Amino acid sequence: MGSGKSKLFQETSASGGGKSNLDFTTFKARVDRINISGLNRTHDDYVQRAIQSLFRAQNFQDVITETTNVKDNLMQLGIYKNLKVHIDVSKGKSATKNGYEITFQGDELSRLTGSIGTELGQNDGAATAELTSPNIFGRGERLSLNYSYSYVKSSVLNLRFTKPYYHTVIGDYNPETSISIFKHSSPAPWSKFRTDETGILLDFSFTLPFGLSNSLQYEIGMKEIFALDKLTPFFVRENCGPKLAAIVRYIGVFEGRDSNVFPTNGVFMKTTNEMIGSSLSQFGIVKSDVHCEMNVPLFAGISLQMTGRIGVLFNDKLKEAIPINQLFFPGGPQSLRGFEVAGACSSREGVAAGCQSYWASGIHVWSPLPFGSYFGGFGNLFRTHFFYNFGTCNMFTTDKLRSTAGVGLAFRLGQKARIEFNYCHPLSFEAGDRVKKGFQFGIGYEFI
Structure with missing residues (x-):
């Protein structure tokens, strides 16, 4: 047996x-x-x-x-x-x-398992390798070592120990704790800098009965900003150097859609809130980012989708400038289509300067491929959409509104991500914005 x-x-x-x-x-x-x-x-x-x-x-x-x-x-x-x-x-x-x-x-499971593959990010793809030792002490504990390197030259190295509590009286809430030692490197070519992060992350996650997934995190480590090349402007170089950073973070996700990639009905919401400082007791920056999506079925497989995202940064230490790597950089195929990545915010000396607040929204009409039934199951991987994106930064009014209208074709990758080929026509923009009229390619899992 x-x-x-x-x-x-x-x-x-x-x-x-x-x-x-x-x-x-x-x-x-x-x-x-x-x-x-x-x-x-x-x-x-x-x-x-x-x-x-x-x-x-x-x-x-x-x-x-x-x-x-x-x-x-x-x-x-x-x-x-x-x-x-x-x-x-x-x-x-x-x-x-x-x-x-x-x-x-x-x-x-074997005492040691491994995998090599690829994963998709926001307009990014990475090669990954992972070694895992599952069920170390007989109650689901696992130790994993993960490394990934993307084509935009960002890298992630994580050593993570995870302890689940599914067998306890609170097991219905899927509680899990973890501790990670990490080293991340991520370039920001739109502002000509790179951020290297090394530290420790403590995480406690659980799910509430009505479907809200929660993650409470405390992160402490060293963050260092580097100039990307000799053309990096001085206002960016002022942020360079190592800094000790502590972050208390809450991530909440409600998933009520009938599909992650091409939903026709349901609601999705994700919020990320951070308190950022130099130690556990000294926090000077509060950062909040909220993404919402609502889908309504219409007829013949056609659906209406309304999306929105808002980000805000508060700085209690008014004498200290917010580090550039903490600012928001709206624009790109995942946020405001018709603009380059980070192309819908203020700029200085030819590079994106970021913003302390922004909002963006989108209205889409999604439809299956015409005559899609003739392609069998392959046709279900595609959708067409008409869209209108609009938003702005550093204010919560319609002044200096950026907007784009267009049409596109989307292709589903697995159950989490999609590729979009869109024709974009920017309708309104500001001087200094980097617009992208015509065809735009985007790949990711969260779009506006």
């Missing part, structure tokens, strides 16, 4: 019988025993809570439904690489009338 030792869980209460018929909901059934095989390193208490719902089954339909749910719960624990299920009539002295025995048979 699979490799490794087996865990046997037994319910001792009795249950009544009933007549058998094809309506599974009226066919009395109960689970007498649950057998879990293939567990060598995993402790019993880590899997017990995941299977308890099976003992509450009262008919055969409940048994089938809860068996599927329990299988998903066991896979979520991060201990199995594969899992099979067997349902059989209960036998033996402890068997009850209408009793069943459920066996979950699987293989634990």
Whole structure:
């Protein structure tokens, strides 16, 4: 019954019988025993809570439904690489009338796993390599080493230890803690600087019953800004040098859409709020960024999408300038189409100077491909859209409004990202903005 030792869980209460018929909901059934095989390193208490719902089954339909749910719960624990299920009539002295025995048979993950692949960012793609040691101490703990390098020459190196608490009384909220040691490097060619970050990140994440995912973080480390080349302006060079930085961060995500990439119905919201300072007790900057999206189905697969994003920076230490790497840089195919990346904000000496606040919005009409049914399933990977983007920076009025109208074709990549080919016609812009009239290419997972 699979490799490794087996865990046997037994319910001792009795249950009544009933007549058998094809309506599974009226066919009395109960689970007498649950057998879990293939567990060598995993402790019993880590899997017990995941299977308890099976003992509450009262008919055969409940048994089938809860068996599927329990299988998903066991896979979520991060201990199995594969899992099979067997349902059989209960036998033996402890068997009850209408009793069943459920066996979950699987293989634990290896002590060391690795992967090499690619991942998509906002108008960026990166090659990634990862080594993971799962289930280190028998309760889902894992240690992972991740490295990625993108074509825009940004790099990420993370060493992360994660501890889940799915087996505890608060397991329904998917609680998880982690500690990471990181080294990041990210260039900002629109302002001719590069930021290197080295530090430690503490994270506690959980999910509320109505679908709000939450992450509370504390980050402390060294942030250093470098001039990207000899043409970097002096006002950017003033920010250069190492600085100790501490950040308290909250990230909240509500996902209510029917699809991550091409939604036709539902609401999405994401908020990131940070308090930035030089130590845990000295915070001078508050930074908030909120992204919202609402989708409404119309007819014949056509849907209306309304999006918006707003960012604000507050500086309590008025005598100290906000570092340039903390400013907002609106513009580009993910925010205000028809503008280059960071092209919809103020500029100085030929480079983007950033802004302390901005807002941007978008109205889209999405439609399947005409005659898409002739392409079979391949046609479902494409959508066309008409759009109107508008917004501005450093004010919350319609003064100095930037706006663009256009039409485009989008292609879905997996279940999280898409590629857009848009024809953009900027309607209003300011002197110094870097507009991009004509075709624009964008790739990412969050668009306005």
